[in-house]
Amino acid sequence: MFGEIFFLYCAVVIVVCGILSIRLRNPVHCVLLVLLLFVHMAAVYLTLQAEFLAAVQIVVYAGAVLVMYLFVVFLVNLKREMRMPALVPHPWVGYAIGIALCGTLLWGLRFFMAGGKDVWPYEALREATHTRALSRELFTHNFLALEVAGVLLLVALVAALVLARRQPLPGTAEDSPCETYGEAQGIEAPQSGGQKGDAACGRDHKTRDGGLAR
Numbered sequence: 001m002f003g004e005i006f007f008l009y010c011a012v013v014i015v016v017c018g019i020l021s022i023r024l025r026n027p028v029h030c031v032l033l034v035l036l037l038f039v040h041m042a043a044v045y046l047t048l049q050a051e052f053l054a055a056v057q058i059v060v061y062a063g064a065v066l067v068m069y070l071f072v073v074f075l076v077n078l079k080r081e082m083r084m085p086a087l088v089p090h091p092w093v094g095y096a097i098g099i100a101l102c103g104t105l106l107w108g109l110r111f112f113m114a115g116g117k118d119v120w121p122y123e124a125l126r127e128a129t130h131t132r133a134l135s136r137e138l139f140t141h142n143f144l145a146l147e148v149a150g151v152l153l154l155v156a157l158v159a160a161l162v163l164a165r166r167q168p169l170p171g172t173a174e175d176s177p178c179e180t181y182g183e184a185q186g187i188e189a190p191q192s193g194g195q196k197g198d199a200a201c202g203r204d205h206k207t208r209d210g211g212l213a214r
Contacts, residue, residue, distance in 0.1 A: 007047050010040040027073045031066060038062040052131045068153070072160040 045054035
């Protein structure tokens with residue numbers, strides 16, 4: 001009885017955290033909700049007597065993948081909300097796709113809980129330990145999916161580096177310490193390619209109020 005109540009509690013928390021992680025605007029809050037989701041998924045694995053999967057869930061997802069998410073969030077350092085053009089013209093199209101995916105998942109779970117051997121080799125999984133059965137299924141029948149998941153993680157890391165890299169405008173140089181100081185003091189930045197004194201920030205610069213500052 002306690003196991004069923006605990007399983008339902010974890011299931012509700014997983015669903016709520018998943019919905020909030022895509023609805024909240026603060027990316028850090030979304031990452032924290034994903035962390036809570038991973039922890040409760042590990043608890044679900046423990047109720048199913050899959051201790052190895054629970055440990056992998058904590059070590060790999062909560063310990064590695066989630067750290068990469070935080071790395072991407074802080075590396076990109078979004079100053080304002082970015083609104084991307086929608087892939088579909090109306091929101092109800094997305095709702096219909098979500099309902100269709102949930103229906104497909106429930107349809108597959110019905111066969112799995114009924115013991116259908118034509119969907120998943122459930123009996124073969126029960127014959128071996130969790131670690132051996134998981135590795136056998138991953139590296140035999142799902143090897144392509146495993147490699148695709150690894151490539152997706154690599155693509156996410158490379159994309160974060162590309163987004164965070166500073167892109168100077170064509171024909172301009174990187175900001176110098178003089179330009180940074182001038183912006184802080186309300187002074188217009190000197191033009192590049194000037195005299196030697198310009199590079200050393202020794203010439204007079206025009207302030208925003210019309211005065212001169214050295």
